Amino acid sequence: MTGVLLLPQPLANGADSSPWHFWGYFQDHRHEDLHWLWEHTYLSLLPVAIGLAISLPLGWLARRYRWVYPPMISITGLLYTIPSIALFIIVPPLFGLKSLDPLQVPIALTVYSVALLVRVVADGLASVPDDVLQAATAMGYGSFRRLVNVELPIAVPVIAAGLRVATVSNVSLVAVAGTIGMDNLGRLFDQGIQLSTPTAYYPPIVLGIVLCVLLATVFDVTIVLLNRAATPWRRAVAAR
Amino acid sequence: MIRFESVTKRYPDGTVAVDSLSLVADSGEITVFVGPSGCGKTTSLRMINRMIEPTSGSIFIDDQDVTKVSRTELRRGIGYVIQHAGLFPHRTVVDNVATVPLLLGHDKKKARTRALELLELVGLPASMAKRYPAQLSGGQQQRVGVARALAANPPVMLMDEPFSAVDPVVRAQLQQEFLRLQQELHKTIVFVTHDIDEAIKLGDRVAVLQVGGHLAQLATPAELLAHPADAFVAGFVGRDRGYRALGFADAGQMPLLAEPTAQLGWDLAKARDVAVDGWVLVTDAEQMPLGWLRLEGLSDSALSGQVTEASLNLGGTLAVQGGTLRALLDAALSSPSGRGVVVDDDGHFLGTVTASEVLERIQQRTPVARGDAG
Numbered sequence: 001m002t003g004v005l006l007l008p009q010p011l012a013n014g015a016d017s018s019p020w021h022f023w024g025y026f027q028d029h030r031h032e033d034l035h036w037l038w039e040h041t042y043l044s045l046l047p048v049a050i051g052l053a054i055s056l057p058l059g060w061l062a063r064r065y066r067w068v069y070p071p072m073i074s075i076t077g078l079l080y081t082i083p084s085i086a087l088f089i090i091v092p093p094l095f096g097l098k099s100l101d102p103l104q105v106p107i108a109l110t111v112y113s114v115a116l117l118v119r120v121v122a123d124g125l126a127s128v129p130d131d132v133l134q135a136a137t138a139m140g141y142g143s144f145r146r147l148v149n150v151e152l153p154i155a156v157p158v159i160a161a162g163l164r165v166a167t168v169s170n171v172s173l174v175a176v177a178g179t180i181g182m183d184n185l186g187r188l189f190d191q192g193i194q195l196s197t198p199t200a201y202y203p204p205i206v207l208g209i210v211l212c213v214l215l216a217t218v219f220d221v222t223i224v225l226l227n228r229a230a231t232p233w234r235r236a237v238a239a240r
Numbered sequence: 241m242i243r244f245e246s247v248t249k250r251y252p253d254g255t256v257a258v259d260s261l262s263l264v265a266d267s268g269e270i271t272v273f274v275g276p277s278g279c280g281k282t283t284s285l286r287m288i289n290r291m292i293e294p295t296s297g298s299i300f301i302d303d304q305d306v307t308k309v310s311r312t313e314l315r316r317g318i319g320y321v322i323q324h325a326g327l328f329p330h331r332t333v334v335d336n337v338a339t340v341p342l343l344l345g346h347d348k349k350k351a352r353t354r355a356l357e358l359l360e361l362v363g364l365p366a367s368m369a370k371r372y373p374a375q376l377s378g379g380q381q382q383r384v385g386v387a388r389a390l391a392a393n394p395p396v397m398l399m400d401e402p403f404s405a406v407d408p409v410v411r412a413q414l415q416q417e418f419l420r421l422q423q424e425l426h427k428t429i430v431f432v433t434h435d436i437d438e439a440i441k442l443g444d445r446v447a448v449l450q451v452g453g454h455l456a457q458l459a460t461p462a463e464l465l466a467h468p469a470d471a472f473v474a475g476f477v478g479r480d481r482g483y484r485a486l487g488f489a490d491a492g493q494m495p496l497l498a499e500p501t502a503q504l505g506w507d508l509a510k511a512r513d514v515a516v517d518g519w520v521l522v523t524d525a526e527q528m529p530l531g532w533l534r535l536e537g538l539s540d541s542a543l544s545g546q547v548t549e550a551s552l553n554l555g556g557t558l559a560v561q562g563g564t565l566r567a568l569l570d571a572a573l574s575s576p577s578g579r580g581v582v583v584d585d586d587g588h589f590l591g592t593v594t595a596s597e598v599l600e601r602i603q604q605r606t607p608v609a610r611g612d613a614g
Contacts (some may be wrong), residue, residue: 135326136290138398139388140316141339153330233330236372 059121073171120162124155248299280453319389496591519577
């Protein structure tokens with residue numbers, strides 16, 4: 001693992017193992033850390049995007065055929081209980097990939113995103129008032145057009161709330177994949193643990209936490225802003 | 241014209257919502273489906289635009305079997321208004337109204353121009369066009385709902401309890417404007433309500449439906465009040481139907497009593513000099529009645545002031561000359577002076593009538609007229 005080769009450096013200039021030295025640690029390993037930050041970013045976002053694409057038809061199905069809803073929600077909900085580390089390890093044999101294949105993490109996290117988002121999409125569609133659906137149908141919307149032009153726009157706030165949860169939880173799950181050797185901010189925790197023998201060395205661990213929290217905050221704020229931009233009608237209600 | 245031919249709707253659990261319904265809703269008229277809940281009125285309405293498919297029988301719009309047209313195409317040609325308006329919360333008022341024209345592929349700009357015209361037609365200021373439905377009151381939302389149903393200028397409109405969810409004052413207003421609109425537009429309208437008073441007020445013809453989806457009677461409101469077909473209709477139409485039937489009885493030109501009037505700002509002493517039996521009618525400068533003023537039993541010192549708006553009794557209703565016997569009788573009965581105020585079409589004061597004079601007019605109607613009440 002390349003990270004291990006870099007280990008002597010922080011120890012070399014020695015003294016500062018205080019948690020607050022994380023910024024210095026970042027500056028010393030800037031190139032590498034930024035690379036991991038980028039990897040972490042797309043590994044967090046891509047599965048949510050794919051997960052949403054898969055969840056839309058599934059959620060629609062669960063809404064359209066009421067009997068589908070309970071089993072669908074149970075099954076997708078149970079997926080979320082699979083421990084992430086186990087899922088990362090089991091994905092390659094299941095999908096015929098090599099270990100540390102670049103698809104390994106996205107596939108596993110897509111499973112989690114679907115687990116969260118199917119319910120969100122179904123509930124979002126259920127949040128559309130019945131009289132609005134009736135009116136849309138009565139005015140001559142076909143079912144697909146009604147879904148795209150009426151139901152989904154109205155479901156945006158509920159779906160956006162689910163996307164916030166899915167994205168933020170992905171940021172933390174991606175880090176777990178770092179500890180099995182995938183390139184992302186999780187590697188900082190790995191490094192921290194390795195550097196902590198014989199004495200505790202905190203800077204990479206704190207840096208990992210700080211960058212993860214920052215990343216999650218940026219995603220969260222972005223989704224909130226996109227949601228606001230997509231739903232001016234919601235604020236109009238509040239302004240009443 | 242909308243024609244039901246032995247239309248039956250039976251649900252899988254055996255419930256019969258509509259039982260062999262046959263009737264015709266004439267072109268350019270308002271046909272009201274009225275009845276208690278479970279009478280199949282809404283089911284019948286929704287079978288017209290195929291929101292519900294009949295188990296057997298056929299529905300025709302102008303001799304076109306509705307099942308021979310694609311659902312979406314059929315529905316785009318039929319205006320539809322429901323109880324809570326069902327406006328799209330994520331679209332502005334003007335975009336809500338433009339919905340059907342845009343579905344039909346009309347030019348966007350034209351659709352919006354048309355939408356603005358319609359908002360004006362239903363009595364909404366253009367400043368509301370850019371608002372979202374949640375920013376409107378229930379009554380305003382319902383107006384937008386009507387405008388939206390009219391947008392593609394459909395010959396047929398289906399209205400399912402459109403005015404039920406608003407307060408009585410707004411409801412009365414919406415009903416009045418709906419009738420005014422219909423006088424201009426002459427749509428073929430099927431209107432569903434559970435409220436017999438609304439049915440009688442709005443319908444050109446009223447179909448009274450009974451639980452289980454039987455048509456109990458289809459008649460004009462006046463006929464319904466005068467000749468209920470059976471005990472169910474009689475019970476449903478209600479107790480004071482004799483009085484309500486007067487609402488369809490033309491009063492003709494009533495001979496009126498000349499009534500001296502006073503105006504705001506007059507000295508009370510001057511008003512007293514013209515008062516009859518202690519009451520004088522106060523009007524504005526245009527002879528529009530404002531209210532009654534009581535001058536009996538006032539001491540000389542109390543008479544030193546002037547006629548002000550605050551001192552008026554506003555209890556009396558107004559009857560229009562040439563209106564209905566019901567309005568005339570009500571004006572007489574509600575007037576504090578016992579003299580009902582009669583005005584012309586523009587609201588100018590003409591004279592007064594007493595309740596006994598109106599009753600005499602009611603008595604004078606021939607038995608046939610009484611029976612037909614029309």
